[in-house]
Amino acid sequence: xxxxxxxxxxxxxxxxxxxxxxxxxxxxxxxxxxxxxxxxxxxxxxxxxxxxxxxxxxxxxxxxxxxxxxxxxxxxxxxxxxxxxxxxxxxxxxxxxxxxxxxxxxxxxxxxxxxxxxxxxxxxxxxxxxxxxxxxxxxxxxxxxxxxxxxxxxxxxxxxxxxxxxxxxxxxxxxxxxxxxxxxxxxxxxxxxxxxxxxxxxxxxxxxxxxxxxxxxxxxxxxxxxxxxxxxxxxxxxxxxxxxxxxxxxxxxxxxxxxxxxxxxxxxxxxxxxxxxxxxxxxxxxxxxxxxxxxxxxxx
Amino acid sequence: xxxxxxxxxxxxxxxxxxxxxxxxxxxxxxxxxxxxxxxxxxxxxxxxxxxxxxxxxxxxxxxxxxxxxxxxxxxxxxxxxxxxxxxxxxxxxxxxxxxxxxxxxxxxxxxxxxxxxxxxxxxxxxxxxxxxxxxxxxxxxxxxxxxxxxxxxxxxxxxxxxxxxxxxxxxxxxxxxxxxxxxxxxxxxxxxxxxxxxxxxxxxxxxxxxxxxxxxxxxxxxxxxxxxxxxxxxxxxxxxxxxxxxxxxxxxxxxxxxxxxxxxxxxxxxxxxxxxxxxxxxxxxxxxxxxxxxxxxxxxxxxxxxxxxxxxxxxx
Numbered sequence: 282x283x284x285x286x287x288x289x290x291x292x293x294x295x296x297x298x299x300x301x302x303x304x305x306x307x308x309x310x311x312x313x314x315x316x317x318x319x320x321x322x323x324x325x326x327x328x329x330x331x332x333x334x335x336x337x338x339x340x341x342x343x344x345x346x347x348x349x350x351x352x353x354x355x356x357x358x359x360x361x362x363x364x365x366x367x368x369x370x371x372x373x374x375x376x377x378x379x380x381x382x383x384x385x386x387x388x389x390x391x392x393x394x395x396x397x398x399x400x401x402x403x404x405x406x407x408x409x410x411x412x413x414x415x416x417x418x419x420x421x422x423x424x425x426x427x428x429x430x431x432x433x434x435x436x437x438x439x440x441x442x443x444x445x446x447x448x449x450x451x452x453x454x455x456x457x458x459x460x461x462x463x464x465x466x467x468x469x470x471x472x473x474x475x476x477x478x479x480x481x482x483x484x485x486x487x488x489x490x491x492x493x494x495x496x497x498x499x500x501x502x503x504x505x506x507x508x509x510x511x512x513x514x515x516x517x518x519x520x521x522x523x524x525x526x527x528x529x530x531x532x533x534x535x536x537x538x539x540x541x542x543x544x545x546x547x548x549x550x551x552x553x554x555x556x557x558x559x560x561x562x563x564x565x566x567x568x569x570x571x572x573x574x575x576x577x578x579x580x581x
Numbered sequence: 582x583x584x585x586x587x588x589x590x591x592x593x594x595x596x597x598x599x600x601x602x603x604x605x606x607x608x609x610x611x612x613x614x615x616x617x618x619x620x621x622x623x624x625x626x627x628x629x630x631x632x633x634x635x636x637x638x639x640x641x642x643x644x645x646x647x648x649x650x651x652x653x654x655x656x657x658x659x660x661x662x663x664x665x666x667x668x669x670x671x672x673x674x675x676x677x678x679x680x681x682x683x684x685x686x687x688x689x690x691x692x693x694x695x696x697x698x699x700x701x702x703x704x705x706x707x708x709x710x711x712x713x714x715x716x717x718x719x720x721x722x723x724x725x726x727x728x729x730x731x732x733x734x735x736x737x738x739x740x741x742x743x744x745x746x747x748x749x750x751x752x753x754x755x756x757x758x759x760x761x762x763x764x765x766x767x768x769x770x771x772x773x774x775x776x777x778x779x780x781x782x783x784x785x786x787x788x789x790x791x792x793x794x795x796x797x798x799x800x801x802x803x804x805x806x807x808x809x810x811x812x813x814x815x816x817x818x819x820x821x822x823x824x825x826x827x828x829x830x831x832x833x834x835x836x837x838x839x840x841x842x843x844x845x846x847x848x849x850x851x852x853x854x855x856x857x858x859x860x861x862x863x864x865x866x867x868x869x870x871x872x873x874x875x876x877x878x879x880x881x882x883x884x885x886x887x888x889x890x891x892x893x894x895x896x897x
Contacts, residue, residue, distance in 0.1 A: 297732050298686045299657050308683040312669075312676070319671035398666030399677070399728065402631035403684050404656035580633035580663075581625075 305405045309413025310420070317383070317421045326382050330425050333371055334432035341367075346440045354526055360441045361526060364451040368433055369521030372458045375429055376465050376517075379422035381487045384469030386479035387414050388575055393479045397580060411575050415470055415568075422462055430455065454523050457556065461517040464560040464567075465490060468513060471571035474578065490514075508532075508549045516559025518551050528553075583658070583735040583767040584608040585630060589639035592625050592791070599625045601791040602639070607769060607784075612762050613796075614778030615771040616889060617788040623771040624664065626788070627740045630769075631661045643736060657685075660734035662725050662742055670714025674700055674724045677713060678731055685732040699727040702757060718745035726754065730761070737761060739770040743777060755781050779885045787892050794892045803884040804857045806891050813840050813855045815884040818868060819877035823847035828873060836867045851881055 300308070317323045341349055350363035388411070391397030400410055437447065469486045476482040494514035501509045509515040522529055529550035537546045551559065585607050592600040600622045607613050617623050628634040629641045632652045641648045646655040668677045678696045687695055700706050703723040713721060722745045729737060739758070743751040751774075758781045761768055772778050778785060779799065786796040795802055803814050824833075829850060834842045838860035841853040854860050868875050 296688050296691070297657075298688070299653060300683070300686045302653070305684055308680060311683075312672075312680045315676070316669045316671055395665070395667040396669060398633070398663055399668055399725070400684075401633055402656070402661040402663055402666075403681060404653045404659070405684050406652060407632075577635065579635065580628060 299404055302406055302409045305409045306413040306416070309400075309405075309410055310417045313414055313417030314420060317417065322382050323421060326378055326425055327428070329378060330375065330429050331432075333375070334429055337367055337371070338432065338436055341436065341440075350440070352526055360437055361448045361450055361524065363437060363440065364433070364448065364454070365521065365524035367436070368451065368454060368458075369524045371429065371433075372426070372454070373461070373517060373520055375426055376422070376458060376462045377487075377490050379418075379425050379462065380465035380469045380490065381483060383418035383421050384415075384466045384473060385483035385486050386473055387418055387470055388473035388571070389476045389482040390473075390479045392477040392578070392580065401580060407576050408572055411470070411474075411572050415466060418466055418470070419463065422466065423459075426458065426462065450523050453553075454520055457517075457520045457523065457553075457560075460557060460560045460564075461513075461520055464513060464516070464563040467564040467567040467571065471567035471574070474571040474574035477578075502547060502549060506547055510551075510555065510559060513559065513563050515549070516551055516556045516563070519553050519556030522550055522556075523553065582609050584642075584644055585736060585738075585767065585769060586642040586645075587626065587630075587639065588642065590626065590629060590636055590641060591638045592622075592629065592634070593637045599791050600629075600636075603788070603791075603793050605786055605793055605796055607767060607786075607796075610762070610765040610767055611784060612758060612768040612770065612782040614782035614785045614799075615769060615788065616773075616775070616778060616785055617771075618893060619773075621789045622791040623788060624740050625791075627661070627663055627738055627769075627771060630738055631656065631659075631663055633663060658734055659736040659738060660729035660732060661738040661740075662729040663738070663740045665718065665722055665744055666725050668713045668721065668724060670712065672713050673710045674705055674713065674727070675709050677724060678728055681728045681731055687732055695731055695733075696727075699731050700724070702730070702760075703727045704753060719747060719750050722746055723750070726757065730757075733764075735766055737766055737768045737770075739768065741772055742770065743772070743774065751777070775886045775889060779880060785885070787889065789893050799880050799885060800858050800861060803880055803888045806888045813853050814857075814861065815851055815853045815881035816861065816864070817845065817877070817879055817881045818850050818852060818875060820848045820850070821874035821876050824850060824873060832871055832873075833868070836864060838864060 346363070347358055349366040350358045350360070352359050352362055391400070401407065434447065468490070472486045473482045476485070494512045498509040498512050498515050501507050531552055532547065532549055534545045534547050536543050587603045587605045590600055590603040591598070603626065615623050615626070625634065629636045630643065630648055632648050635649065643655040643659055648655040675696055678699065679692060682692045682696065697706065697709065700709050703726050705720065705723045705727065708716070708720065713724065716724070722742070726742060729739070742758070743754050746754060755777060758768060758770065770778070770782065782799065784796065784798050785802055787794040795806065797805070800814070824847065829842050829844060833839065833850065833852065838854040838856040839852055840855055843851040843853070845851055852864070854864055865878050868878070
């Protein structure tokens with residue numbers, strides 16, 4: 282059938298013209314965002330965002346900039362250690378909250394709350410619903426992270442000036458944070474597609490993202506002496522590592538003394554290409570699996 | 582001509598056969614009731630037609646297009662209400678219907694009016710800008726019905742649409758379904774409620790244990806499978822005024838084909854007859870020619886009920 286004929290087939294007798302799948306994705310994003318902006322969880326996360334920003338601002342103001350911005354090697358007060366302390370940990374935590382809050386039950390909630398029944402029986406591909414919801418979750422998360430970034434840069438500008446305050450490492454770390462966010466949302470959407478219970482999908486993703494991966498990393502490295510290249514937390518380490526004065530060695534062995542015994546403790550740090558590959562790999566694999574699961578999942 | 586068709590449609594949940602080789606083709610503007618006991622496979626069938634579940638084998642076609650293979654095209658001319666969907670509690674009916682309108686491609690110049698008209702049709706116009714989260718189940722169901730009708734579809738699939746509604750709401754929904762028939766639409770409606778189907782539908786399909794038992798006009802189904810099994814059927818006749826016993830026993834009971842008469846109330850008489858549709862048609866003409874104020878004439882609910890019970894009993 283030619284495109285014109287197909288288009289004509291999509292226009293019915295009462296003048297409705299079925300939008301393209303891309304336009305339908307846009308519709309899902311629009312209404313998901315509207316739902317987010319009225320939801321308690323968005324405002325709770327916004328509050329967490331602002332509280333973290335306010336606490337850091339207060340602590341730095343109270344203890345002085347030297348308390349977090351002193352280069353451990355040179356002793357100079359610099360922007361890089363400031364960003365390392367301020368951003369390195371907080372950004373990862375905010376990605377965790379955003380992924381769990383916006384992605385944890387994005388799909389499972391459609392089954393549990395039966396809101397999916399309202400959408401799925403319409404002439405719209407399930408993939409359009411999935412992609413639309415994913416992009417909406419990404420945009421909502423970007424708002425949260427954007428606000429924290431603004432607070433971070435505002436503080437840095439106050440202490441180090443607008444022109445000379447932002448090291449290139451922070452710009453890289455910011456980009457890595459966004460890659461981690463994309464991967465984490467892909468991951469939470471996958472688990473959200475796997476379960477029909479919102480509580481279950483939120484709980485599993487929260488446990489895995491918060492300490493599950495880190496625990497596995499530690500065990501695998503310590504007991505098997507294997508690099509945890511399969512771990513999202515390991516890959517996301519580049520967000521904070523890039524902010525260090527010297528990027529950590531890929532492999533390091535430190536002797537630890539336990540009484541009379543000395544044991545070598547091995548630790549790994551993902552290189553930047555490795556970290557990016559792990560995070561993008563997680564996104565691609567979990568996005569495809571999540572989509573396939575949602576396509577096949579039954580509303581019963 | 583609008584059509585829906587199930588071709589060898591089967592659905593298995595583990596070892597449980599929910600649908601077994603259903604073959605059903607419904608064409609044209611009409612209302613078809615889909616009857617069957619709980620767990621018979623009604624909702625399963627409708628969910629396959631709306632891509633909410635996948636068939637284990639066979640095909641579900643809407644206007645000749647496979648729902649599973651070309652969902653967008655198949656459902657483009659279709660409005661559906663399956664079970665009792667929930668709407669985001671923070672949305673108003675106007676917003677929920679706007680979303681549906683955008684998904685279905687209702688022209689933006691018409692969206693506002695269509696939403697207002699459709700919500701007025703389901704008596705929800707006063708609640709158009711109130712949050713759905715505060716609505717009762719019945720109110721939500723009305724909004725769901727409005728969402729199914731918003732795009733003025735030529736095919737409407739309804740899964741027990743009166744669920745959750747009070748008697749007045751049920752009556753209003755019946756009126757809505759009746760009014761849909763006037764607009765050359767194919768309506769396929771599952772229901773437990775035999776009076777509802779009898780009142781609204783032209784044809785019935787009965788299903789039990791996942792197997793289609795019969796699909797035909799209500800008259801033919803009740804003629805073949807109803808009553809005493811000997812082919813007797815029942816019609817309920819309504820009169821504009823009270824009808825006395827002498828008229829019933831002296832005139833009505835003696836009309837051709839009439840087997841028995843039974844007064845329901847002063848203005849309604851149940852007439853049992855044999856001879857199928859030809860006699861049913863003749864009986865209406867004869868009653869009208871008596872000039873005794875016939876104002877309604879329809880197959881008796883109890884006849885459909887008897888038929889239903891006969892058919893379902895046979896499959897137990």
